[in-house]
Amino acid sequence: MARTKIKDILLREETGYETTVKGWVRSFRNNQFIALNDGSCMNNLQVVIDLNTDSTLVRMITPGAAVAITGTVLPSQGKGQKVELKASEVTLLGACNPEEYPLQLKNRPSLEYLREIAHLRFRTNTFGAVFRVRHSLAFAIHKFFNDRGFVYLHTPIVTASDAEGAGETFRVTTLPFDHPPRLEDGSVNFEEDFFGRSTNLTVSGQLEAELGAMAFSEVYTFGPTFRAENSNTARHLAEFWMIEPEVAFNDLKDNMDLAEAFIKYLIGYSLEHNREDLEFLAQRLLEEEKQKPQQERSEMGLIEKLEFVLNHQFERITYTEAIEILLQSPAYKKKKFQYDVKWGIDMQSEHERYLVEKHFKKPVIVTNYPAAIKAFYMRQDDDCAPGRETVAAMDILAPGIGEIVGGSQREERLERLEQRMKDMHIPVEEMYWYLDTRRFGTVPHAGFGLGFERIVQFVTGMTNIRDVIPFPRTPKNAAF
């Protein structure tokens, strides 16, 4: 008999039909009640087996074991569920030695411990919910852009340019690391390497996305990104996924509108399609926060927070206004900030958190940062006072996780771009392909990068980024 997904049985709420389910045992009570989960949804299906079932088979029904069960769906006699499956045939597909299996429903394994058994953690309620939401968000990203006529562009994972200076790179090579071919001056001869030049894993697909935008008008990338920085935080990974839309003819305001609509769409999509999972995650978060002192607890529950963000305009302020707010803040006057505030500084986490969590209490888009602290490709603002040169940058800061989006209108004027690159010691000749877009039919355009795991964190409420990617890669950790 064809397998029915547990989600469909629970959704149907109909009874009296015969069917087959397959899944993994979460718990087995009373030698009679199996809580069965097949990952299709949060909830388990209660399977009731006959008391006369062969006792050697009954002994094999243990947490983690895989079973196939045929039976009739009936209204449940118990209180915890509407329907249950009365088994007529139970088949053990895969046994699971309970002495060795580390996941038992009645244990309360910590997130840190589950990270060590990441190959099994999908089978827990928490990670089941997190990764169903992650899937939903990934799908919603494609849907959002597809519905708006964007072309999904696959930018390369192996690249030769580190021109953007977005971070430390992982080198890609087939040269023998113990005796690489060398030039006369002792440096490694990359001409003998696989690609005939020094290559690394991509740190961003943006520059290539810009090339696509100059033909398709609107493109987006969504792929793995690699940074070899020795960052040990709850919001950094060495391998993560990034979404980078790039739109011709858009200016900074269009860019903000797109980013805000995008984030709200993702939240709305998840609220609509992952209600059960989000409710579970909200409950989990609530339990976790009970451990914290009152003042550190968040004011809103997870779902309230998502609905709040969905229903309120993001605050939009310039960098200059942000600095002004910080300078006027009680926190600044009481010298609560560890780092000083003045125009020109790169804002520290404490400053961003003050703006987002204390002052505005909602996502904030900060624009027009000082040119000196931003990347070469950002469009230089006109009519700046001397010493106050800014660029058309925008960062979206979200409560709890900080910068979730970084983007800008791009510098489309060839001379100004070349001059800026020279000032910042970026090899102009090597970047001829990038500059060609400014030579051949250049237009104003804008785009941004959104860290996928950060939006998954925001939506699921998971505080550590390592818990929203299946197999996290971080310094000293590439297990599984």
Add this chain to the structure above:
RNA sequence: UCCUCCUUAGCUCAGUUGGUUAGAGCACCUGACUGUUAAUCAGGGGGUCGUUGGUUCAAGUCCAACAGGGGGAGCCA
């Protein structure tokens, strides 16, 4: 990379001022019971106290280094 805290049973954690044989709950095993909901009840087994070195008559406990992890910071998405 820096600051800080942590590492004791499969898991979550106690462990007093350095002092006899290392504790609990859950999990696991054995048995009982059977419309349970993290099932319940009775009994049982389970430890190189992260690793290495040091101080001491004596170290889970004090010191150092290293490893791993948490929280914070930097860098960023």
